[in-house]
Amino acid sequence: MGMRLFTADAMRRADRRAVALGYPSLLLMEAAGRAVARAVREHFPDARAVWVVAGKGNNGGDGFVAARWLFLWGYRVAVYAPDGQAGDAAQARKALEAHGVAVRPLEALDLEGAEVVVDALVGTGLSRPLAGVYAEVAARVNASGLPVVAVDLPSGVPFTPHVRADVTVALAGLKREHLFYPARAACGRIVLDGIGMPEAALEAPELPELLTPEAMRALLPERPGNAHKGSVGRVLVAGGYATYTGAPALAALGAYRAGAGLVTLAYPEGVPLEPLLEVVRLPLAAWRAEALRAARAEAVAVGMGAGPGGPEAARAALELGLPAVLDADALVPEVVAACRGRPVVITPHPGEAARLLERRAQEIAAHPLEAARALAERYGVTVVLKGGPTVLAEGAHLAVNTTGSAAMATGGMGDVLSGVIAALLAAGLRPWDAARLGVYWHGLAGDRVGRVGLLAHEVAEALPQAREALISDAVRPFWV
Numbered sequence: 001m002g003m004r005l006f007t008a009d010a011m012r013r014a015d016r017r018a019v020a021l022g023y024p025s026l027l028l029m030e031a032a033g034r035a036v037a038r039a040v041r042e043h044f045p046d047a048r049a050v051w052v053v054a055g056k057g058n059n060g061g062d063g064f065v066a067a068r069w070l071f072l073w074g075y076r077v078a079v080y081a082p083d084g085q086a087g088d089a090a091q092a093r094k095a096l097e098a099h100g101v102a103v104r105p106l107e108a109l110d111l112e113g114a115e116v117v118v119d120a121l122v123g124t125g126l127s128r129p130l131a132g133v134y135a136e137v138a139a140r141v142n143a144s145g146l147p148v149v150a151v152d153l154p155s156g157v158p159f160t161p162h163v164r165a166d167v168t169v170a171l172a173g174l175k176r177e178h179l180f181y182p183a184r185a186a187c188g189r190i191v192l193d194g195i196g197m198p199e200a201a202l203e204a205p206e207l208p209e210l211l212t213p214e215a216m217r218a219l220l221p222e223r224p225g226n227a228h229k230g231s232v233g234r235v236l237v238a239g240g241y242a243t244y245t246g247a248p249a250l251a252a253l254g255a256y257r258a259g260a261g262l263v264t265l266a267y268p269e270g271v272p273l274e275p276l277l278e279v280v281r282l283p284l285a286a287w288r289a290e291a292l293r294a295a296r297a298e299a300v301a302v303g304m305g306a307g308p309g310g311p312e313a314a315r316a317a318l319e320l321g322l323p324a325v326l327d328a329d330a331l332v333p334e335v336v337a338a339c340r341g342r343p344v345v346i347t348p349h350p351g352e353a354a355r356l357l358e359r360r361a362q363e364i365a366a367h368p369l370e371a372a373r374a375l376a377e378r379y380g381v382t383v384v385l386k387g388g389p390t391v392l393a394e395g396a397h398l399a400v401n402t403t404g405s406a407a408m409a410t411g412g413m414g415d416v417l418s419g420v421i422a423a424l425l426a427a428g429l430r431p432w433d434a435a436r437l438g439v440y441w442h443g444l445a446g447d448r449v450g451r452v453g454l455l456a457h458e459v460a461e462a463l464p465q466a467r468e469a470l471i472s473d474a475v476r477p478f479w480v
């Protein structure tokens with residue numbers, strides 16, 4: 001079963017399924033609170049005094065459980081919460097008070113002496129922005145400069161105000177706020193704890209898939225020992241424009257580093273291309289399908305630096321009837337509309353997606369899952385909506401990438417990605433598999449190069465070692 005990205009509602013359903021399967025909710029809360037206490041111990045090994053701020057719901061309940069364990073492990077604890085808990089949270093509070101630990105009102109919060117704060121005000125049950133005493137507590141915790149461990153979510157996200165955490169212990173599954181900005185920035189380091197939730201309770205194929213090392217490893221094409229350059233995938237890159245001469249070269253490099261046997265670069269005659277020793281050059285007087293056939297490719301990447309010729313290049317390339325990646329200048333509505341139902345992957349950034357959806361780029365960036373789904377529906381192709389994080393859609397399927405960082409926001413990075421996906425298509429992967437693995441692998445290569453100052457060609461160069469790491473089980477997802 002693939003890993004899913006939850007909404008609050010979907011997590012409540014999972015919760016109910018767990019209970020129906022026989023796992024009592026109080027045990028879930030016990031596991032959750034203990035996981036939080038463990039996170040405090042592991043991430044702040046020198047701290048001996050932990051203050052817990054808790055709310056009225058189950059998030060607060062988790063906080064009471066965490067306080068009880070920390071107390072039993074010898075920590076100094078102080079707990080602040082309003083009255084009025086019910087159900088499991090009330091039980092958890094009583095179990096804490098049974099040890100003689102007093103729960104004081106939130107208004108009385110005094111952070112003097114605290115070394116770590118556990119934020120258990122509110123989690124997935126948030127129904128409105130924090131206000132009143134909750135907003136005040138969040139502000140005081142933030143202003144204190146103390147390390148904060150958030151239970152499930154930093155209280156208040158995705159709204160403002162919210163708590164800013166150093167560590168967020170995600171319970172049972174990752175939620176949208178753990179992946180998408182601006183909420184993600186408030187989470188600090190994210191650690192996922194399964195809290196013993198039965199797998200069957202978490203099954204939710206309707207939710208977006210989170211790309212994991214295990215799932216992506218399984219998609220890597222094999223390279224048989226008797227492979228030759230014509231058997232592992234030949235890629236045609238169709239692009240080239242005087243001001244972006246590096247773009248098609250980067251796509252070609254991405255394709256080779258992702259395993260293509262042969263890469264041919266078709267470009268307008270007279271464009272001074274960057275040197276790339278291993279690439280077959282195919283200068284063209286005009287974009288014509290007959291001329292492109294000479295490459296005998298199994299997949300084509302088109303649009304990178306094709307400039308005003310992008311749509312024309314795309315039309316000629318699409319006439320070949322091959323699996324294709326369309327990027328940048330090939331991403332115009334007339335071209336993409338002709339691809340419905342064909343093995344075509346489009347790789348827009350929010351600006352290009354805006355052009356295809358006739359919406360504003362800010363709107364796309366604020367709602368990437370919805371935008372990717374809308375693109376897949378409208379054009380009937382596989383969609384890679386690039387960003388932090390990149391989101392993918394095909395038909396009813398959605399996926400969210402879990403690798404890469406803002407360091408990848410540099411020129412040419414998308415060209416490398418197009419080449420990687422094209423190589424995977426040429427190796428015989430279905431568009432959905434090629435797009436998911438390509439995006440994941442490209443981000444993983446970026447992560448291995450660094451967190452700032454990445455150059456696109458360096459990321460391409462890091463693809464083979466990233467693949468080795470993936471194969472040898474040396475890759476840990478960000479939530480471990």
Ligand SMILES: NC(=O)C1=CN([C@@H]2O[C@H](COP(=O)(O)OP(=O)(O)OC[C@H]3O[C@@H](n4cnc5c(N)ncnc54)[C@H](OP(=O)(O)O)[C@@H]3O)[C@@H](O)[C@H]2O)[C@@H](O)CC1
Nearest residue numbers: 015028056057058059122123124125126127128129130152
């Ligand atoms: N994943 C799982 O399976 C498991 C999940 N578990 C945990 O349960 C959490 C979800 O618990 P939950 O549903 O009780 O909601 P929760 O986050 O406590 O918030 C509701 C409370 O907050 C209040 N409230 C709302 N908005 C507010 C605001 N702006 N300002 C102030 N108050 C506000 C709201 O009050 P009301 O709106 O009724 O006034 C109500 O009292 C989840 O995040 C995880 O920690 C684990 O225990 C075990 C298994």
Ligand SMILES: Nc1ncnc2c1ncn2[C@@H]1O[C@H](COP(=O)(O)OP(=O)(O)O)[C@@H](O)[C@H]1O
Nearest residue numbers: 386387388404405406408409411412413414415
């Ligand atoms: N903040 C970010 N987090 C993760 N990945 C990012 C981030 N910003 C950019 N990227 C990745 O970098 C690449 C940028 O592609 P693109 O915008 O097309 O660049 P270019 O057109 O210069 O090649 C995409 O793969 C994108 O997902």
Ligand SMILES: [K+]
Nearest residue numbers: 119122153155
């Ligand atoms: K919280």
